[in-house]
Amino acid sequence: MSNTEIKTVTGTGIPLMFDDIDTDRIIPARFLRCVTFDGLGEHAFEDDRQQDPGHPFNQSQYQTASILVAGRNFGCGSSREHAPQSLMRWGIRAIVAESFAEIFFGNCGSLGIAAVCAGRDDLKILADAVERDPSIRLTVDLQTLTATAGDNSVSVEMPDSVRDALVTGEWDFLAQLLSAQDQITAHSATVPYLNGFSS
Amino acid sequence: MSDHRNLFNRVWDLHTVRTLPNGQTQLFVGLHLIHEVTSPQAFEILRDRGLKVSCPKQTVATVDHIIPTAGQARPFQDNLAEQMMSAIERNCDEFGVTLLNLDDNRQGIVHVVGPEQGLTQPGMTIVCGDSHTSTHGAFGSIAIGIGTSNVAQVLATQTMFLRRPKVRRVIINGDLAPGVYAKDVILYIIQQLGVEGGVGYAYEYAGSTFDAMSMEERMTVCNMSIEGGARCGYINPDEKTVEYLRGRPFVPDGEEFDRAAAWWLSMASADDAEFDDEVVFDASVIEPTVTWGITPAQSVGVSQQLPNVRDCAPGEQKLIEEAIQFMGLAEGSPIEGTKIDVAFIGSCTNSRISDIREAAHVVNGRSVADGVKAIVVPGSQLVREQAMDEGLHEVFETAGFEWREAGCSMCLAMNPDKLQGREVCASSSNRNFKGRQGSPTGRTLLMSPAMVAAAAINGRVTDIRQFEVAGV
Ligand code: SF4
Numbered sequence: 001m002s003n004t005e006i007k008t009v010t011g012t013g014i015p016l017m018f019d020d021i022d023t024d025r026i027i028p029a030r031f032l033r034c035v036t037f038d039g040l041g042e043h044a045f046e047d048d049r050q051q052d053p054g055h056p057f058n059q060s061q062y063q064t065a066s067i068l069v070a071g072r073n074f075g076c077g078s079s080r081e082h083a084p085q086s087l088m089r090w091g092i093r094a095i096v097a098e099s100f101a102e103i104f105f106g107n108c109g110s111l112g113i114a115a116v117c118a119g120r121d122d123l124k125i126l127a128d129a130v131e132r133d134p135s136i137r138l139t140v141d142l143q144t145l146t147a148t149a150g151d152n153s154v155s156v157e158m159p160d161s162v163r164d165a166l167v168t169g170e171w172d173f174l175a176q177l178l179s180a181q182d183q184i185t186a187h188s189a190t191v192p193y194l195n196g197f198s199s
Numbered sequence: 200m201s202d203h204r205n206l207f208n209r210v211w212d213l214h215t216v217r218t219l220p221n222g223q224t225q226l227f228v229g230l231h232l233i234h235e236v237t238s239p240q241a242f243e244i245l246r247d248r249g250l251k252v253s254c255p256k257q258t259v260a261t262v263d264h265i266i267p268t269a270g271q272a273r274p275f276q277d278n279l280a281e282q283m284m285s286a287i288e289r290n291c292d293e294f295g296v297t298l299l300n301l302d303d304n305r306q307g308i309v310h311v312v313g314p315e316q317g318l319t320q321p322g323m324t325i326v327c328g329d330s331h332t333s334t335h336g337a338f339g340s341i342a343i344g345i346g347t348s349n350v351a352q353v354l355a356t357q358t359m360f361l362r363r364p365k366v367r368r369v370i371i372n373g374d375l376a377p378g379v380y381a382k383d384v385i386l387y388i389i390q391q392l393g394v395e396g397g398v399g400y401a402y403e404y405a406g407s408t409f410d411a412m413s414m415e416e417r418m419t420v421c422n423m424s425i426e427g428g429a430r431c432g433y434i435n436p437d438e439k440t441v442e443y444l445r446g447r448p449f450v451p452d453g454e455e456f457d458r459a460a461a462w463w464l465s466m467a468s469a470d471d472a473e474f475d476d477e478v479v480f481d482a483s484v485i486e487p488t489v490t491w492g493i494t495p496a497q498s499v500g501v502s503q504q505l506p507n508v509r510d511c512a513p514g515e516q517k518l519i520e521e522a523i524q525f526m527g528l529a530e531g532s533p534i535e536g537t538k539i540d541v542a543f544i545g546s547c548t549n550s551r552i553s554d555i556r557e558a559a560h561v562v563n564g565r566s567v568a569d570g571v572k573a574i575v576v577p578g579s580q581l582v583r584e585q586a587m588d589e590g591l592h593e594v595f596e597t598a599g600f601e602w603r604e605a606g607c608s609m610c611l612a613m614n615p616d617k618l619q620g621r622e623v624c625a626s627s628s629n630r631n632f633k634g635r636q637g638s639p640t641g642r643t644l645l646m647s648p649a650m651v652a653a654a655a656i657n658g659r660v661t662d663i664r665q666f667e668v669a670g671v
Contacts, residue, residue, distance in 0.1 A: 110348035
């Protein structure tokens, strides 16, 4: 089974140039009291927004943004998929950051969010362009590994495995894993602790 | 045949089902632990696709995050929490998964329960929809936190996909000074390597400092690997590991135990094992450590001062300034003496019996400072029972602490236990992120349980080394 092919993401941007933004800030724990992910979008960055009226997620010019430009170690902290889910439901389709925490990055891959890395100076070029003109169109191109804002184009990085999965639409990992059922069964017969530790 | 592999690669190779077309590894999962927060959507995916739980015997659930630790009568007052409880009960029932529920004395924080029950064993792959799954690495397993989509994948196939990380050996040799605990060791490592230092790596903790640690101390270290960016951390199994596991409910007995023990020990890194990277620290320089900021790397020895912003690397200044401002502290000021409002002893980092004993030792015969709210939340019902058999609850209650039921409590405050407003909390937990303890403006100082206890007594951050400890 295939999902949508994600080759490029185009839209307006939202700058959030801070480092070490953790998942508790993206979606505070009290909003995890839910049995579905519905409705998480409106609570993205809820507490940061309350404390800072100037927070980009509060500003009207960024409300239709789909590409987030962020700093280093974005999404550190908990494994909660609620974090990328809330960003996605808010409208984010791609994140360009200096680096990502691993579990968050993996969760983005599961959801088809294009999470790519760029150098700090390049990020600043993108963030400045968005701040100057919030209506400017950004494009994250996974085929050429570039992020473009108007005339400015910078190169971005993404591990081949994740890029290939998104570009070919093969990011329904559940279906892929399921297709190896026979191998899984055979494999479990070789795991010592499932077989009385006898060799 | 010479085999220079480290434990991580041995366990990885043993569990490799195949390489996926995208180059990632499909890895067999030995143990899948579940809790109420990150699982309901995963079970929903199974229902949507008409799938079953592939290996219900390798799957164990408990409840910990949303449960109240005082007044657990059902239905819970919080309707949303009640819904989540009903969901995990229904899901486990429908899909045939064992649930260690509130009426089962094996219930507790998922990372306390796994080792306690002997579910966690060396040489396994262990996953859970929770980032502190790294705790289980203390036994010499690959233990990693996963997201909810992954939880669904593991439920349905008992496998997951992952890129093989590199392995860094973190070596610390030497004795820890009195008053310095496993918590201080891991806070020090994170301070030195940064919150991002471990991204792309599994950490092997090696050296005489870790060899000398009890299994519970090793769990404290591995627990916080993720705070240093490493998705997992582990310590090679040794005789202590074997003895810890002997007689636990999910561990085999008799001859099979002997076979198990021999196999567990055989998984340890070879003496000449190769690593992608290595760092070495000296145990003697580690002090009781306290965080002053909003990431677990923003810490100092208790006798030291907060940084001066202008002395920090230009790239760090913004973050440090933001942290100092949020915390309401002054740059260059000593952390010792910082006034606290709340003292929290609990969480999967430090809520085991040894932690509670250490804290009780400090508290014994003293009283909580006026105006400080102090709570002790054991990590599991069995820890709680053990502590009560030893009379430790009385030590705490006499001093003015509240003695609670097992759960995550104020570690993340998805339950009624929360900071209020700008309160400052001395906490034995693992995260000092903004808002982590339930109040968006609440402030957290991470430290060892003994240091939390001392802070509760004095109402201020206190150097445990200068705190005269009366015998229990
Ligand atoms: S105690 Fe805290 S860190 Fe541990 S599992 Fe519970 S919420 Fe997560």
